[in-house]
Amino acid sequence: MVPFMWNARGDLSRIPLLPADSCGQAIAINKHGHVVGYSSGDNGARAFLWIRNTATLNLGILPGGTHSLAHDVNDSDEVVGTSGSSGGDRAVLWTKSGNVLDLETLAGDWASEATAINNNGQVVGYSKGPRGMRAFIWSSNGGMQELGILPGGNSSRAMDINDRGEVVGSSISGTGEKAFIWTKQTGIVDLNSPASASAHDSMMAAASDARGDEICAPAPPSSFLLTPVLVQ
Numbered sequence: 001m002v003p004f005m006w007n008a009r010g011d012l013s014r015i016p017l018l019p020a021d022s023c024g025q026a027i028a029i030n031k032h033g034h035v036v037g038y039s040s041g042d043n044g045a046r047a048f049l050w051i052r053n054t055a056t057l058n059l060g061i062l063p064g065g066t067h068s069l070a071h072d073v074n075d076s077d078e079v080v081g082t083s084g085s086s087g088g089d090r091a092v093l094w095t096k097s098g099n100v101l102d103l104e105t106l107a108g109d110w111a112s113e114a115t116a117i118n119n120n121g122q123v124v125g126y127s128k129g130p131r132g133m134r135a136f137i138w139s140s141n142g143g144m145q146e147l148g149i150l151p152g153g154n155s156s157r158a159m160d161i162n163d164r165g166e167v168v169g170s171s172i173s174g175t176g177e178k179a180f181i182w183t184k185q186t187g188i189v190d191l192n193s194p195a196s197a198s199a200h201d202s203m204m205a206a207a208s209d210a211r212g213d214e215i216c217a218p219a220p221p222s223s224f225l226l227t228p229v230l231v232q
Helices: none
Strands: 005-006 012-014 023-029 033-041 044-050 069-071 079-085 090-095 100-104 111-117 124-128 132-139 143-148 154-163 167-173 176-183 187-190 203-208 216-220 223-227
Touching: 005 023, 023 069, 044 079, 090 124, 100 111, 124 167, 132 167, 143 154, 143 187
Parallel strands: 044 069, 069 111, 090 111, 111 154, 132 154, 176 203
Antiparallel strands: 005 012, 023 033, 033 044, 033 069, 069 079, 079 090, 079 111, 090 100, 111 124, 124 132, 124 154, 132 143, 154 167, 167 176, 167 203, 176 187, 203 216, 216 223
């Protein structure tokens, strides 16, 4: 498996792996066409940033870590993902200056993962511990904040955030997953009801755009677009 980039003209560009590596995957791309993902070999996986006509950049790992994975990149080339070892992963932010920042975990947890970053530098993901998974939002001035779970749920994970600070993800229970949207004004809101939970018992929100539309994926083979109307 090798990472590649495809553009609207139909051009397919292979992204070079890091030296001595044998496989990799491209995960996300920003508006400039800069790509992040991971490159893997005998020394484990390493997060990378690739810019056309330049060498693939090894983003590095946390001190004491053995691997790293990049999950998203914003238009300022700030990258988020995970880095860690067999003892557990941590959500990380690779800054524009080249530093890797440990975003830590929610109180009492032992691991975390960052899944997305917006152009304001807000990061979302989930923290793992004795209570299961808990979705979070992180900012440089506010630190990590738990987003909660839907009624009846036991875990949650945040998957994406748009530039308005609206977060989408899923709340998990013993019977399946429910898509949610979270805003600072409303808190966590169930997206299953407007899409008819009777037709889709399990649904996960996978992405959010600048307008606040959410891409939702229920059980295969269908997926659809929701535009939530939040009543204040």
